[in-house]
Amino acid sequence: MKLTNTLSTMLDDPRLFRQHAYVNGKWTHGDGGREETVFDPATGEVIGYIPWLESHQIREAVDAADAAFVHWRALRADERAERLMAWHDLLQAHREDLAIIMTLEQGKPLPDARGEVEYGASFVRWFAEEGKRTFGETIPSHIPNAALGTLKEPVGIAALITPWNFPLAMITRKAAAALAAGCSVVVKPAGETPFSALALAELAERAGIPAGVFNVVLGEPAEVSKILCAEERVKALSFTGSTRVGRLLLEQSAQTVKRVSLELGGNAPFIVGPDMDPKEAAFAAVAAKFQTAGQDCLAANRILVHESIHDEFVEHFAERMAALTVGNGMESEVDLGPLIHRQAVDKAAAIVDDAISRGATLVAGDQTQAPGENFFMPVLLTGVTPQMKVWREENFAPVAGVTAYRDDDEVIEMANDTEYGLAAYVYTHDIRRIWKLLRALEYGMVSVNSVKMTGPPVPFGGVKQSGLGREGGITGIDEYLETKYYCLGALGSVSGS
Numbered sequence: 001m002k003l004t005n006t007l008s009t010m011l012d013d014p015r016l017f018r019q020h021a022y023v024n025g026k027w028t029h030g031d032g033g034r035e036e037t038v039f040d041p042a043t044g045e046v047i048g049y050i051p052w053l054e055s056h057q058i059r060e061a062v063d064a065a066d067a068a069f070v071h072w073r074a075l076r077a078d079e080r081a082e083r084l085m086a087w088h089d090l091l092q093a094h095r096e097d098l099a100i101i102m103t104l105e106q107g108k109p110l111p112d113a114r115g116e117v118e119y120g121a122s123f124v125r126w127f128a129e130e131g132k133r134t135f136g137e138t139i140p141s142h143i144p145n146a147a148l149g150t151l152k153e154p155v156g157i158a159a160l161i162t163p164w165n166f167p168l169a170m171i172t173r174k175a176a177a178a179l180a181a182g183c184s185v186v187v188k189p190a191g192e193t194p195f196s197a198l199a200l201a202e203l204a205e206r207a208g209i210p211a212g213v214f215n216v217v218l219g220e221p222a223e224v225s226k227i228l229c230a231e232e233r234v235k236a237l238s239f240t241g242s243t244r245v246g247r248l249l250l251e252q253s254a255q256t257v258k259r260v261s262l263e264l265g266g267n268a269p270f271i272v273g274p275d276m277d278p279k280e281a282a283f284a285a286v287a288a289k290f291q292t293a294g295q296d297c298l299a300a301n302r303i304l305v306h307e308s309i310h311d312e313f314v315e316h317f318a319e320r321m322a323a324l325t326v327g328n329g330m331e332s333e334v335d336l337g338p339l340i341h342r343q344a345v346d347k348a349a350a351i352v353d354d355a356i357s358r359g360a361t362l363v364a365g366d367q368t369q370a371p372g373e374n375f376f377m378p379v380l381l382t383g384v385t386p387q388m389k390v391w392r393e394e395n396f397a398p399v400a401g402v403t404a405y406r407d408d409d410e411v412i413e414m415a416n417d418t419e420y421g422l423a424a425y426v427y428t429h430d431i432r433r434i435w436k437l438l439r440a441l442e443y444g445m446v447s448v449n450s451v452k453m454t455g456p457p458v459p460f461g462g463v464k465q466s467g468l469g470r471e472g473g474i475t476g477i478d479e480y481l482e483t484k485y486y487c488l489g490a491l492g493s494v495s496g497s
């Protein structure tokens with residue numbers, strides 16, 4: 001198998017850069033010799049190679065997780081919490097190396113990558129604490145002389161399949177919850193960004209998380225997922241990624257009736273009320289649109305502005321957008337890195353062409369200025385309509401589509417006119433309008449007058465075809481817990497309790 005050491009020379013701790021899968025506490029190559037090359041999306045240079053495991057090796061990972069589950073679940077919650085806190089502390093201690101790995105494989109600017117490491121670590125801390133509070137209940141008995149109640153027990157092995165846009169935090173938000181609940185996990189990261197996942201494995205091992213409890217498998221995505229979904233011993237599947245693949249995995253998991261959590265695509269509306277300062281709203285909309293170069297499930301895809309302030313809003317938006325710097329995320333002062341690969345650039349260009357051909361106006365976005373093959377300059381389109389791809393599809397690129405609306409009822413209809421229902425933004429200071437929109441928007445998350453909405457204490461997730469279940473918050477751990485009801489009968493003394 002080919003290996004390269006360029007990336008490791010950039011790290012304080014070169015052992016964080018691993019080019020093998022991690023199964024049962026061992027760094028593993030693929031038995032069939034298949035491998036995948038991982039590129040820096042900013043430069044197109046090779047940053048490393050990963051093996052593709054064979055089917056039997058994926059099953060071996062499940063064997064390992066199965067054996068480890070017995071011991072991991074038997075630990076006290078506070079013992080698991082200690083190891084999770086050690087993992088958290090190591091993530092913090094190695095923040096800079098983890099950020100470098102992330103920027104090189106994903107492309108996001110280094111400060112954003114540092115932010116993601118913090119964000120990812122915050123879930124580990126949160127669930128280390130929550131794992132100690134998986135309380136059951138006492139149920140007032142309707143049966144004479146019986147005591148009734150519930151216990152919370154780990155579901156078993158959880159398969160975690162994650163995307164490339166947040167290569168670290170999308171894993172920790174799942175894995176920390178599962179591990180805290182007492183489950184063992186098999187993680188399948190995106191092939192574009194495996195090295196963050198493998199660095200997480202290295203640090204999990206150093207934190208004292210036993211062999212087999214945290215496994216990272218690599219391979220041909222459809223092949224690996226099929227095996228994990230078909231495996232009866234895998235009791236839960238948690239997937240973050242596109243709605244297309246989410247549907248497929250839901251179908252595949254039906255055969256073994258798994259617990260399925262899906263965090264899928266978004267098509268967020270960003271609604272600006274007539275009372276808003278257009279400049280303030282435009283600056284917020286730019287922030288909500290262009291993070292991670294628009295490759296964010298929370299990205300403001302459809303910007304709906306009241307007709308009375310539309311033109312002023314567009315001017316401020318264009319001005320702010322023009323100030324964004326596009327470049328290699330390893331360089332300083334860069335706001336937008338590259339898109340993940342050439343297909344993403346082609347898709348963005350097709351979405352812009354489609355909008356223009358259907359009557360949208362291209363206000364700004366000159367692709368001749370792009371600093372490399374995988375870069376896409378921010379685009380502002382006005383006059384976007386429901387017939388256009390930019391309205392219907394999650395563009396996952398720095399393409400902002402603005403449209404004017406007349407009144408609240410119209411904007412509610414526009415905002416809900418999508419199969420997606422992950423997040424929506426509302427900018428207005430009118431409390432009646434806020435309440436009306438908050439209740440009428442068919443979204444799992446609504447953020448009013450704030451671009452930032454996520455973090456460990458909140459229930460993250462969508463409705464409609466944006467997913468099933470919630471991650472984070474006080475319910476995030478429930479995705480990995482079963483409720484066992486007990487009835488202790490013939491106790492004699494408890495009647496009437």
Ligand SMILES: NC(=O)c1ccc[n+]([C@@H]2O[C@H](COP(=O)([O-])OP(=O)(O)OC[C@H]3O[C@@H](n4cnc5c(N)ncnc54)[C@H](O)[C@@H]3O)[C@@H](O)[C@H]2O)c1
Pocket residue numbers: 161162163164165166170188189190191221222223225226240241242243245246248262263264265266296297394396422462466467
């Ligand atoms: N709701 C959320 O919390 C959230 C967070 C981040 C990203 N996302 C979504 O993720 C998508 C972007 O990520 P992506 O392009 O990596 O998504 P994707 O669905 O293409 O891939 C996600 C994962 O599924 C695997 N995969 C791909 N094709 C597969 C197949 N045929 N069978 C089984 N597995 C397969 C990939 O290797 C990867 O690990 C966007 O739609 C975005 O909105 C959602």
Ligand SMILES: N[C@@H](CC=O)C(=O)O
Pocket residue numbers: 165166295296297298454460
């Ligand atoms: N920004 C999201 C990830 C979506 O792509 C998050 O905070 O989870």
